[in-house]
Amino acid sequence: MEVKLQKGPLTARRVIGISLILMVALGAAILISLVCGTAKISFVDVFRVFSDSSHVRESTKLIVLRIRLPRVILAGLAGFTLSLGGLVFQALLRNPLADPFVLGVSSGAAFGAVIAIILGFSFGYGVPLFAFLGAIITIYLVLAISKRAMGVESSTAILAGVIVNAFFTAIIMFFIATSTEDRLHSMLFWLYGDLSQSRISYSVMTAPVAIAGFFLLYSFSRHLNLLAAGEESALHLGVNVERARLVCFLAVSLMVGVAVSFTGLIGFVGLIVPHLARMLLGSDNRLLMPVSALGGALFLIAADTAARTVMSPSELPVGVVTAFLGAPFFIYLLKTRGSRWTQ
């Protein structure tokens, strides 16, 4: 007698289908976000800006194309990067509490960016490059601190991340407090992410890194699935664990470094979005990667739209909004899942 399987495995069609739905939702979110704001601009105006701009007032064009669009795109790219980074860190450390912010990678990147500005490397890819180096150093520190004979212990890594995070934040505050540099003074956003200074050139620099990083990480999505049962189990099934870990940590550090150097510290995106995705769709990283990345973009665009509209005409930094949502969420995760997952 042949027994049939009730449910088939994950297919490429399902991954692509769900990704397309999310892309449509993302397009809608971008549009809505372009309409929202202190200045009253209608959907029709936004459409006209992109179709026949001769019928729109110059000021409307300026607001949509120069102020709102760069900000929305950068928010999307940052959300994409941070959420994907969170997912990958969680898989690598087998702990749902890991994310670039919690592990201190974001603040390490911000530290690198601040150093670049102080040393006068603030042209072109100078700041992102230093941010990348800051992120790498942080990852190295966190892993070195939490390394045990049998691999990295994930709860120690989280704790190490918290400590490194506090340390780098203190250094950044020190520089901001003592520096006469105007750019640092005006950019408290290193400490709580802010997208109000967005320029389209930032997105042009961030996008290729984010997209290339996504595909590189995606090529390790099955490897990351296998890591869920531990590194030794993954080795038994043929995964080159050392290489997978190295490539993934480097790729996330690069992506997060570049994003943070333009947005400052935006916390908890990588915690909330992958977790919701996992609750809805299971743990297969081949599906979770596009869902987390696109969902992260969606989430941060929504959060930033809220940040610039709820207190209108004054604005909140988007990091305040994500922390406001994320900190309770972190506690919720710790209470409900912490004991089961942090071993």
Next chain:
Amino acid sequence: MIQFSDVGFQYDEGLWALKNISFQAGKSELVGVLGPNGSGKTTLLKLGNGLLRPRQGEVLLEGKSIDSYSRIQIAREVAMVPQQTHFHFTFSVLEVVLMGRFPYLKRFEFEGERDVEIARRALETTHSIEFASRPIDELSGGERQRVLIARALAQEPSVMLLDEPTAFLDLKFKKEIFELISSLVRANAIAAVVVSHDIELAAKYCDRIIMLKEGEIVFVGKPHEVLTCESVEYVYECSVVVDENPVTGAPRVSVV
């Protein structure tokens, strides 16, 4: 077939964790490895799947040195059933078994019909098909162990290594797992090496028994030849009586 040829291993300079290990497990043969804690059993399995490289001698898979295999190639030949596996994220039983297809898939490839068919058969063989869509972490210890054996089968291995697969199970499941291993080793012409502390079950189901003490093979042979009062007392340093099970005729070890 897996063959150890005069293998020696030391973790650091100094004490040999294993030395002069020579044995082989052929097709359809189940070899049991017994010995006290710290006698080198786990090290032996790690050498068998290339996670450790011998300091001396060599390990041969199908007659070729394991050094000539890549990690992926080893995973196509050698499947490992661990003692107990904890999944940190929720995967369904089917997803776990399909993980066994990893060494056969290309980088961006998804499991195809053939892979699903292999997984389905593995689930059927291990009597775990009825919980294929359940989350692995909701299963009992015995059920989970069967799923891990199914995952190993999905690798279509020629060699299976089992590291105390019955360690955390009750009597009924212990017997069930040994029965399962013994039948699928024969049905799939697999060479299997099982490390165990369940002397009597090993005696009943294994074709040959190897007894390790302080990193060396001290006894080897058919269960009823090897398992004597003298050998068990010598290896485990514990007084025992060995007699014959009145029903099965297999050696029976009782502590006195």
